[in-house]
Amino acid sequence: MTNTEKYRFETKAVHGTYKSSMHHDSLVTPLYQTSTFTFSSLDQGARRFAGEESGYVYSRLSNPTVAEFESRMAELEEGEEALAFGSGMAAVSAALIGLTKAGDHILCSKGLYGCTFGLLELLNEKYSITHSFSTFLTVEEIRASITDKTACIYIETPINPTMHVINLPLVVAVAKEHGVPVIVDNTFLTPYLQKPLALGCDLVIHSATKYIGGHGDVVAGVMVGSTNLIQGIRKTVQKDIGGILAPFDAWLLIRGLKTLPVRMDRHCENAEKIVEKLKIHPKVKTVYYPEIKGRLEKQMERSGGVLAFELNGSEESVKEFMNELSLISIAVSLGDTETLIQHPASMTHAVVPEGIRKEMGISNKLLRLSVGLEFWEDIWKDLENALDKIS
DSSP states (O other), rough: OOOOSSHHHHHHHTTTTOOOGTTTTSSSSSOOOOOOOSSSHHHHHHHHHTTTSOOOTTTTOOOOHHHHHHHHHHHHTTTTTEESSSSSHHHHHHHHTTTTOOOOOEEEEEEOOOOHHHHHHHHHHHOEEEEEEEESSSHHHHHHHOOEEEEEEEEESSSSSTTOOOHHHHHHHHHHHTTTTTEEEOOOTTHHOHHHHHHHTEEEEEETTTTTTTOOOOOOEEEEOOOHHHHHHHIIHHHOOOOOOOHHHHHHHHHEEEEEOOOHEEEEEEOOOOOOOHHHHTTTTEEOOOOOOGGGGOOSSSSEEEEEEESSSHHHHHHHHHHSSSSSOOOOOSSSSSEEEEEEETTTTSOOOHHHHHHTTTTTTTHHHHHHHSOOHHHHHHHHEEEEEOO
């Protein structure tokens, strides 16, 4: 493939910008499992270290397999450049460290992954980088939340685990008034269902562990944005802190990308059916799943494969329900081929103080379900059986 611009997302996911002629005509991207690279001469090595000649030097700085994954992610997210990391949190950390300095302020969505919240607390404790939360519902609220110290806006949408959706064009419009960059965690939807950069956001982050890899066998992260922004983080934070992606993990992610559209369609179809069943079950109090009619149809293609729900009954009934499941695995993470369920209050968001969890909408009876690729009726039968057995 030499020019994929004319092709649809599904075709780009399979082919990317890969050129087999540059890799001994190998159909599949080769795995460059090497820590370092040789130079033909001392002068060549010096030129490459000085940036006067293109080429690989050391796999902490760049690697051909990792570079191929980055190229594919940049194309799918419609960004200029991407940067891969050893985990989603490594990507989040690099973004927030790269865009702030001591004494700055970060404005966040009212609801965040537990480890992201923990990172924000750490930045505040060690470097006086403060943070605050906003619902981002109105222009007036956003304007009032931005201070002269605000270095960036950090958003999850949909928010983990409450599935609340934030109007990105609204946020971008106010952020541009103040010259504040907008970072979006796009893990739940992937570039197949949502493209924040196309909506005016500045940086997109993924825990590639989830849908990008898709098979529960790799831990990784990636960010996509402008060349200027990505190069700034690549040459400073990533180079010196070293949260890099291993070549083999990049190879697994490239393989995962090839089936991303097919998998996401099935995740969405299954989740939509499960949501409708949960909504009418008497043991279920509330179901949280994005409704994308109206304005959100311009932001999201579909609602994704993750949902949350609260049970009618006591906290003990939550434990009874989860322990009755047999097909569905109790596990953190999401986006795998298998259906996974977890209890945010005691698992992914346990680090968040209970009072703040409640403000985020995370009750002790809230469960997050990542709907897998199994036959949907089998998933539902497992849920229904567990629901029917709780008191």
